[in-house]
Amino acid sequence: MSFHIKTRSQDIQADVRMKIIMLSTVLCIALIVKFGHAQEIQFLVQNFSEFWRFAWEYPACEIRQCGNHGVREFSQCFLLSVNLSGSCRATQSSLYDYRGLAMNAVDGNLNSNYMKASCTSTQSDMNPWWRADLRRSRGIHSIRITNRRDCCSQRLNGAEIRIGDSLDNNGNNNPKCATIKSAGHSETFECGGMQGRYVNILIPGRREYLTLCEVEIFGTQEGGVDCL
Structure with a gap:
């Protein structure tokens, strides 16, 4: 018993x-x-x-x-209109160290200190990227990104959010939802119901470390009405 x-x-x-x-x-x-x-x-x-x-x-x-x-x-x-991140798969262009796994951006932990092993990090790549696979195409209403705060938050400036169903160029050629002009701690970007299976965040045109402490993807669940 x-x-x-x-x-x-x-x-x-x-x-x-x-x-x-x-x-x-x-x-x-x-x-x-x-x-x-x-x-x-x-x-x-x-x-x-x-x-x-x-x-x-x-x-x-x-x-x-x-x-x-x-x-x-x-x-x-x-x-x-729920957070779809918990059921997604994640990957990125490279891995900086054991603390910077791609899945850390969708683990539900908003801790923004990289040393606590809840953020992602690539190497200093040319055009670094991170991608979430939602397993099927969804209507994406908004994306909330939590940036690193213990240092280097400016690295995310100029990053693009792209949404679509194509894996051409690792998904980085999909339509753009938004550009992060001046990265703060946490910011929400409206995507107006853009349809896509893949959500990419990339820093185009320069060599950089890409670090994300949380990516919350809000969209329509199966059976829901996409009314945007």
């Missing part, structure tokens, strides 16, 4: 998760009530259990207004 002992840490994690779920649900309802019509609010009430289920499954979603679409599309987009 085996027994499962619930630790205080697990209790705290469960409590934090529940608070996030409640906040996500309340915010979603508030936005729908504000932007929706009477029949759309009725739809929300009738389908509240679905809202709760999605909030439980995807608590780390982004809050966004999906144009002028009805509340049905808005609610699905809101709750299904």
Whole structure:
């Protein structure tokens, strides 16, 4: 016979998760009530259990207004615009040392001190790049990048974010979402629902070390409505 002992840490994690779920649900309802019509609010009430289920499954979603679409599309987009990074594969142009693995950018750890082994790093490559493989094409709404803070944050200046389905030139020829003009600690870049399986971050035109401490890719899960 085996027994499962619930630790205080697990209790705290469960409590934090529940608070996030409640906040996500309340915010979603508030936005729908504000932007929706009477029949759309009725739809929300009738389908509240679905809202709760999605909030439980995807608590780390982004809050966004999906144009002028009805509340049905808005609610699905809101709750299904989730961080896709956790299920992706990652690779990069080279490896600086054992601390700088490509997967460190999608490990869920926002620590921005390279010595803590939660950031990536290439060698000083010409046109260094990092790539996430989302396993299938997705609608990408935004990407949040956490930069290194213990030193050298300026290295990321001029980096490009590219999204698409091609692996030509290691994926670096795909359409561009944004350019990082002046890298800070953490910044979100809107990609407007660009479609793609691969998300690349590259520094074009110079020899540089590419270091990323976290890359959060927010997009539409399977079955969701891409309403951007």
